[in-house]
Amino acid sequence: MRTMPLLPLLLDTPVAEWNLPPDQPWREKQIRAWILQRFVSSYDEMTDLSAPQRSSLASRFRLRAAEPARIQGSEDTTRKFLWKLGDSSFVESVLIPANLGKSGNRSTRLTLCVSSQVGCAYGCRFCASGLDGWRRNLTAAEIVGQVLEAARIAGRRPDNVVFMGMGEPLANLPNLLSAIDLLISPAGIGMGARHVTISTSGLAPQIEELAHHPLQFRLALSLHAASDEIRDKIMPVNRRYPLDQLLAACDTFIQARKKMIFFEYILLAGINDTPEQARLLAQHAKRLHAKVNLIPYNKVEGLPYERPEEDAIHLFCRTLLHAGVRATVRREKGNDIDAACGQLRLREEKTAPPAIRIES
Numbered sequence: 001m002r003t004m005p006l007l008p009l010l011l012d013t014p015v016a017e018w019n020l021p022p023d024q025p026w027r028e029k030q031i032r033a034w035i036l037q038r039f040v041s042s043y044d045e046m047t048d049l050s051a052p053q054r055s056s057l058a059s060r061f062r063l064r065a066a067e068p069a070r071i072q073g074s075e076d077t078t079r080k081f082l083w084k085l086g087d088s089s090f091v092e093s094v095l096i097p098a099n100l101g102k103s104g105n106r107s108t109r110l111t112l113c114v115s116s117q118v119g120c121a122y123g124c125r126f127c128a129s130g131l132d133g134w135r136r137n138l139t140a141a142e143i144v145g146q147v148l149e150a151a152r153i154a155g156r157r158p159d160n161v162v163f164m165g166m167g168e169p170l171a172n173l174p175n176l177l178s179a180i181d182l183l184i185s186p187a188g189i190g191m192g193a194r195h196v197t198i199s200t201s202g203l204a205p206q207i208e209e210l211a212h213h214p215l216q217f218r219l220a221l222s223l224h225a226a227s228d229e230i231r232d233k234i235m236p237v238n239r240r241y242p243l244d245q246l247l248a249a250c251d252t253f254i255q256a257r258k259k260m261i262f263f264e265y266i267l268l269a270g271i272n273d274t275p276e277q278a279r280l281l282a283q284h285a286k287r288l289h290a291k292v293n294l295i296p297y298n299k300v301e302g303l304p305y306e307r308p309e310e311d312a313i314h315l316f317c318r319t320l321l322h323a324g325v326r327a328t329v330r331r332e333k334g335n336d337i338d339a340a341c342g343q344l345r346l347r348e349e350k351t352a353p354p355a356i357r358i359e360s
């Protein structure tokens, strides 16, 4: 039986090692287009390559970086994917449709939420992804592979990609940037830069580093508390990069790039949904001209946090709006399919080796 190395994947390997004929420079472009724009799942589908070329590539490089282990469909048509990687790790993505326009002239926008790491070391108290610690970073091909597989299953490319799945994307910066390059470059998947959003729990040095990076994307800060006192309790990363330092890094980012940032704020009943937190959040948002997305918490099995009552959610949002902050309440879709990221994987990986957690 032929043995095939699980890694490297074709997209993670320098083109010089693809062993393409030197007198056929166009082959690289052809192969990339099959993978990144036509979402093929086997080399046999690359019909403009010769049979020997296809089998030479197939004998050396696994083509698919992620394969579906489980797909859960929600009543609201959200789909959650559990991907199996080459080393039998699991990560998750969620495909969220949104209807645009009036009935009769309706189109559907697809947003794919992707993972950047297997597990997460940052241990936010309310999050299922951090429950089991960090195992490893995803390669660029494994990040993009989630988009390619979801596109194949959906029958088209997602309109938006958001790095809000498992893992802290800025803790995997080189692979994240290579993946975004593949997502937005015309020779890659060709998405518009404003359709790719990185969400961070607050790695201030990396935010400053990105301020001057030429690659285009949108930045969302997962703030989830507006004072150090509360943030320290629910996000250990805050003890390493407290709010003063974090918001100063965001200032640098905004000044350098002239781009708006977003605050993501998960509302946890009795923890961060008080009028005082709303007033402080409004101050931060006004200072940075940030738009706030409020996300009522999705219950995670085994964790003690609850979603606030509807009245408390609306009061919190109204406080922001009255202060002149742009704020919306984002209803998490897929409540019936373990929508909080990490839950599906936790169920699948009962016998995992010990993982790493950063407590700072």
Ligand code: SF4
Pocket: 120, 121, 122, 123, 124, 127, 128, 129, 130, 165, 166, 167, 168, 201
């Ligand atoms: S919220 Fe994000 S950074 Fe925090 S533990 Fe979960 S995946 Fe990691």
